[in-house]
Amino acid sequence: MIVRPRPHWLRLLFVWRGSVLPDILPQLLATTAFAIVVTVLHGRLFQWKIPLNFVPFSLIGLTLAIFLGFRNGTSYARYWEARTLWGTVLNDTRALVRQALTLADAPSEASLLAARLIAFVHALRHQLRRTDPAADFERLLCVEDRDRLRPARYKPALLLLMAGEWLRDRRQAGRIAPALVQAMEGPLGRLTDALGGCERIAGTPIPFTYTVIIHRTIYLYCVLLPFGLVDAIGPMTPLIVAFIAYTFFALEALGAQIEEPFGTDPNDLALDAMSHMIESSLREMMGEPLAPQDAEPGAFIQT
Amino acid sequence: MIVRPRPHWLRLLFVWRGSVLPDILPQLLATTAFAIVVTVLHGRLFQWKIPLNFVPFSLIGLTLAIFLGFRNGTSYARYWEARTLWGTVLNDTRALVRQALTLADAPSEASLLAARLIAFVHALRHQLRRTDPAADFERLLCVEDRDRLRPARYKPALLLLMAGEWLRDRRQAGRIAPALVQAMEGPLGRLTDALGGCERIAGTPIPFTYTVIIHRTIYLYCVLLPFGLVDAIGPMTPLIVAFIAYTFFALEALGAQIEEPFGTDPNDLALDAMSHMIESSLREMMGEPLAPQDAEPGAFIQT
Amino acid sequence: MIVRPRPHWLRLLFVWRGSVLPDILPQLLATTAFAIVVTVLHGRLFQWKIPLNFVPFSLIGLTLAIFLGFRNGTSYARYWEARTLWGTVLNDTRALVRQALTLADAPSEASLLAARLIAFVHALRHQLRRTDPAADFERLLCVEDRDRLRPARYKPALLLLMAGEWLRDRRQAGRIAPALVQAMEGPLGRLTDALGGCERIAGTPIPFTYTVIIHRTIYLYCVLLPFGLVDAIGPMTPLIVAFIAYTFFALEALGAQIEEPFGTDPNDLALDAMSHMIESSLREMMGEPLAPQDAEPGAFIQT
Amino acid sequence: MIVRPRPHWLRLLFVWRGSVLPDILPQLLATTAFAIVVTVLHGRLFQWKIPLNFVPFSLIGLTLAIFLGFRNGTSYARYWEARTLWGTVLNDTRALVRQALTLADAPSEASLLAARLIAFVHALRHQLRRTDPAADFERLLCVEDRDRLRPARYKPALLLLMAGEWLRDRRQAGRIAPALVQAMEGPLGRLTDALGGCERIAGTPIPFTYTVIIHRTIYLYCVLLPFGLVDAIGPMTPLIVAFIAYTFFALEALGAQIEEPFGTDPNDLALDAMSHMIESSLREMMGEPLAPQDAEPGAFIQT
């Protein structure tokens, strides 16, 4: 995720980092080169003049607009829903720690629950990015818990079960009344929902056929476009084709990036920074020392 | 559902599987053939020149855009709501199993509830696809339960009632306090909602009249289009007509596929994979052995 | 509501039932006749040539698109919200019956609650369609309940109060603990919300001024259109005007139908079928015999 | 709010009441008169021919479409959210009265709560319309309550506190168990939310800058338009300009009306009718006599 103050309007025209230009440069150069060739040949192919004008492009533009607008809106909705689910993770781990400190009459035991919740947050991140949570578990959990988690396929779900077991043990020891257990079941259930929601976004892409249709339409459009423009605007054709192709390719590339918001592309969610922040906030509530806040990195990119 | 990493941009242009081309090929060929005939005859019909230009098509394009954008957005909303409802099924069966293990002081009896919940998941899938759940019930339930379910018309609803009866028996045996019964009523109620939501999507189509109007408008548009283009772009007419018809037909076909998300079209939801996954996750929480994870199939298609 | 499998693409072009053609035929014929007259007179009115071309129509098209897209989306949102509210009625009556059977230790008395809930469902339908619920009440309720309901203005609200009284009587008889009464208040409250939601949709139309502006814009557009086309496409004018007018009139007529989803137009919600289905599902949970399932009617229309 | 059956399509063309024509007549006449002048002068200004054609207008149309579509959708969303909040007021006052009658074992005291809730509904209406609630309070509340409310700045919030105090008194008298008090806190909290939601809509307009930009763009567009059309369509220019200006001005005026849905414009919410209806429904549940139902007024307008 790129977090930076809005640059001056002149500078914004020439920003390189955070643009998707690097990703689409090959296609863009190829399209522009082709447009130059068409312009030089005056739209002729082996002596045969391709008869095209702007009409087909404004007709096709119609369905392209529908496709691209839909794809764009849907990708962003996935991105923002994923962000909101991580917001729920923050909110409900905070709520559970507050409740462990104020509803259960066992303040010294709250740190065990907090550790499992922090481990849940990191385990969720590792599951979504398919990385190994062992180092974080080592840091946070006791040996028995780690042994139980190691063979598990759905580690975050198991950690929520272990949070429920903490609650059961307190209840069976008479440290918390049933009505208050019920109050703590609320955030626990919402964490279960957030976990399932993240799995849903990670596991269910936008129907693949959309990607195929949009991709084909854009490329066919950009290949035919020089023939449609060359008679009217002559030598300006390559510039205009490059301009239009840039907006189409950039829209498509950006959509592909944020459609899968848990990756590590520059525009994906900053899961590292967020889990770090959640851990800090929970530790502060527990009265534990915090890790130092990261210095603002120069590149404006959080991962 | 098609789950595959995004192919290279060149390869994506020629993908066959996952495209809707096979479904719309007859119409597309017919339309293109007609456009060729019109082009060869220079837009004449029995010596009479059909006078048309691009104007009517950009005017009609207006309502087409409204219709298609609406249809597309609505179909996808149904698809995503259906997916979210299945996410609720995962979340709340997980929550109930966690609660059975930590709120009821009868851990050995939790497996009976888990079995009924797994049976509920499979029964829901079978109801939505109108298939026979007997094999799954055989595998999961005792004889009495199966006998009670056999004549039932609304099997998943009955299984949720049986989950409620499990809870009643534990409560009457004094193994769980009323306030904690209330906590377990939460996920049980949300499963009832998810069941009703799936029935709603399966039973209430998008108003049929939309399908009729969109279909007619698209076909009339594509039949008239060659007459409107032939004077301006001559021999390029069939190519452009084929291109425009492809985007319209593909949009319509895709909309029809994902509008009914519980079917077995390539872009429909992977109910098989999801019920398998839910069963695995619940079994892992119960400490039971899991079925081996499916090898990633070569065709990228989950059902 | 029209429920039918998607017809073959050729057949779909000539479907009569389910299209809105019958509703808009007079206007469509009038518009087309006018276009024929204009074409025959070559756009002259009493020797004066009306000077118009396509430009005004693409400018006006802009606001028409905004209006129609808005009207269409809003009408469908009302339709779908109404459907979802009826889904809530199904879900929460099911939940209440399940709870009556498993939370209250008085299984034999559950049928009284179930009868009041079924009566609520039918009363809601009758209130929304302004029909007389007496026959359904006769079938379901005892004499005292019927006498109490007869003079009432808000019958469904009173039936929910009577459901609450059932709960009060069980609680005062010591058959259900307060915490479980609280659990049953959840679905009861959501039924109250669904009732209020249906009253809201039935009683609050889309601001009438939208209907007026859209109607006027469409008709003025279609009356002026032949003058704008006749110079360019001559004898094709009536066909194109008829085509464009068909899409506009059909969109408007469909919007007017689904905007009030509780009526009995072909595209309205199937309240009869839904209340029948809810009654069947509740009876099955109670172990009572079910009415036979309706044979699929040939006409594909549910009311 | 205008509630009337849909008039016949011919009559709908000439409806005066419910149209926004009266509001926009001055601007519309001014614009049309200017267009007539431009047409008579053939687009000349002091001998200088203003060179304009349709191109700038279709380019500007683009951003106008974005602005107007956004403004329109947002205004309606505010209108509908306000209506839904008033639906919540109905639902949750009904729920509280039902609970007062069935959860608290003090039926004779429920009428005190009902009176405070009815007073809350009227107080909310008066606060939103900045009118004086004294007459309604006089009719509904005892002297002490009125004295307490008189100096208050946030009267509806105080009435909800007084509803809570009713609950506290019943609880302290042992007439209602804590778990049932908790059940009644649900609707009470949702009334607090509905109150805050209405205050939010009433107090936070759509950012004023939108109004400014849209307004300027529309007027500049309509002033320049005759110069762009006069060469192409000559004497038809004033008619077309009037038509296009009508749709733009009407859209803007309607947006301004429903953006603030609590006013007394013809398209605003019928707060009077709604509070009357809520009072009737609550009285019917209490078994009290109802005010006679209003005869349907001839003008179709509810306030």
Add this chain to the structure above:
Amino acid sequence: MIVRPRPHWLRLLFVWRGSVLPDILPQLLATTAFAIVVTVLHGRLFQWKIPLNFVPFSLIGLTLAIFLGFRNGTSYARYWEARTLWGTVLNDTRALVRQALTLADAPSEASLLAARLIAFVHALRHQLRRTDPAADFERLLCVEDRDRLRPARYKPALLLLMAGEWLRDRRQAGRIAPALVQAMEGPLGRLTDALGGCERIAGTPIPFTYTVIIHRTIYLYCVLLPFGLVDAIGPMTPLIVAFIAYTFFALEALGAQIEEPFGTDPNDLALDAMSHMIESSLREMMGEPLAPQDAEPGAFIQT
């Protein structure tokens, strides 16, 4: 936030305050000056005539519409969600104060909770605007609380924990039953959610790449536009370019303002006024004297 009655339609054309003109004046002047130069040179650059017409601009307009409409809708959604979250802060602090007065049998101690809640509201505002809350804490809290808050990184979260501790102390003193503690956990949890939601909006911008693409497309469009218009409309070119550039630049600037709704731009949320209002409403419920209501400021701007 600008709160003012809608000015007369003529006056609205010349409003300065509340327009974004001041922000975009430099770019607008530069663009217009460039258009004047192009017009004077008749589209020539060093004797070379730039061949362009309107076609490329209507094609590019397509993607611009998608981008701008998306950006605009998303920015407003963030603005409105932020406003709704602050509405939640109002609603749930009110609910907690009401509950402290009616559920806990310790009315004299409620003021301690109210003070912490008011401090929470101010702390949230200060955190979002990165200002120092010390003055507000000084006014509201005792020395111990202030000492505990001073080193904290997440002050509002800590204040919610302290509200929970108030509840714990009352419960341990036997002044409130567990079921009622549970009722108070509801609003406390929703305040936690509102806090996390504000942090989410403040910390997660719209993907930066959107800003880059939109910015570049708009500027390139406006720089090329004079060449495309000069042949057709000659000396009117600068006026039209200025008009189109104004709408584009204004849309972009407004989007950038409301995208970050917690700032102090004229169109940002009035956090000062809102926290002041919340404090007043809570004090009124507590029976404490209120600060005098602000006189309506002449400039219509709330911060």
